[in-house]
Each structure stands twice: as structure tokens, then as C-alpha cells.
Amino acid sequence: MEETPANSLLAIYPGSFDPLTNGHLDLIARGSRLVDRLIIGILSNSEKRPLFPVPERIAMVSESVSQFPNVLVEAFDGLLVIFAAQHNARVILRGIRAISDYEIELQMALMNRRLRPQTETLFLMASEEYSFISSRMIKDIFTLGGDVSAFVPGPVLQRLTSRSVENR
Numbered sequence: 546m547e548e549t550p551a552n553s554l555l556a557i558y559p560g561s562f563d564p565l566t567n568g569h570l571d572l573i574a575r576g577s578r579l580v581d582r583l584i585i586g587i588l589s590n591s592e593k594r595p596l597f598p599v600p601e602r603i604a605m606v607s608e609s610v611s612q613f614p615n616v617l618v619e620a621f622d623g624l625l626v627i628f629a630a631q632h633n634a635r636v637i638l639r640g641i642r643a644i645s646d647y648e649i650e651l652q653m654a655l656m657n658r659r660l661r662p663q664t665e666t667l668f669l670m671a672s673e674e675y676s677f678i679s680s681r682m683i684k685d686i687f688t689l690g691g692d693v694s695a696f697v698p699g700p701v702l703q704r705l706t707s708r709s710v711e712n713r
């Protein structure tokens with residue numbers, strides 16, 4: 546792990562990213578402009594039956610964010626505030642798409658603030674054109690044979706396509 550100067554603003558954007566969507570990517574682009582360094586934290590213990598194993602998710606996210614020089618990708622498991630403390634992160638970045646996101650995000654942000662007051666959760670509103678996209682829906686549409694090409698970055702689409710070819 547590279548040293549981060551004590552006064553630089555480091556944010557963590559945590560999530561399952563199973564798979565990364567254009568909505569996530571939009572948030573990453575906008576978030577990365579606000580901080581010195583943004584670490585995308587891929588949660589490795591969140592789902593029992595993920596669509597993509599963590600190493601593949603790391604590869605897809607890394608390829609998709611290669612144009613952002615201050616964005617790094619790492620997997621983590623366990624408590625987010627411990628991961629944040631390890632990196633001395635002052636910000637947790639999250640996205641809000643709808644009221645339904647707000648309720649759960651508020652609860653998580655308040656709990657995380659209790660556990661680690663040094664880290665603030667920063668919310669960005671989803672862009673209108675991506676606010677209806679979720680990893681869950683992408684998984685469902687893909688599994689049922691639908692076209693998800695408008696909703697995911699190229700490196701994700703490539704892997705999805707090679708999967709459907711393998712399964713034919």
C-alpha cells in the first residue's frame with residue numbers, strides 16, 4: 546500500500562459491484578473530482594452466491610476506472626469503518642437513487658459515524674440517466690437473456706458476453 550500524506554483527502558467508495566454499472570462509474574467519476582484519492586472498496590463477504598467472484602470484480606472495476614489516475618481498487622471484508630481506519634479515510638462515498646436508498650443509507654451513515662466519527666459519509670445524488678440502474682436488475686436481466694449493453698461499462702459487458710457464449 547502506498548503512503549498517503551496525512552493532510553490529503555482520501556475517500557472510500559464501498560459496495561459489492563456485482564457487477565459494476567454505468568451508475569457506479571458516474572459516481573466514481575464525479576466523486577474522484579472532489580477528493581485527492583478515491584479507493585473503490587469491493588466487499589467480498591456481502592453475498593453468498595455472487596455473479597462474479599471477487600478477483601473478476603477487481604479486474605473489471607480496475608479496467609473500467611483506468612482513465613482516473615487518483616482512483617484505486619481494493620477488496621475488503623469485515624467492517625467498513627475498520628477498512629476506513631486502515632486507510633485513514635476521511636470520507637465514505639455513497640450514492641442515493643431514490644427514497645428507498647435514503648432510508649438504509651441514513652441508518653448506515655449514522656451507525657458508521659458512531660463507530661468512527663473521524664470519517665464522514667458523503668452522498669452524491671445519482672445522475673438522472675442512471676438513477677434506475679442497479680446491479681440487482683442487471684443480474685436479473687442478464688440471467689433472463691436480456692440486453693444490458695446500455696447499462697454497464699465495456700469490461701463488464703465483455704465478461705458477461707463471454708459467459709453467455711460459454712453457457713450456450
Ligand code: ADP
Pocket residue numbers: 559560561562563566567568569572591638639640641642646670671672675676677678679680
Ligand atoms: P451495495 O452492495 O451496498 O448494495 P452497490 O454495490 O449496489 O451497493 O452500490 C454501492 C453504492 O453505489 C450505494 O451507495 C448505491 O446507492 C450506489 N449506487 C448503486 N447504483 C447506483 C446508480 N445507478 N447511481 C448512483 N449510485 C448508485
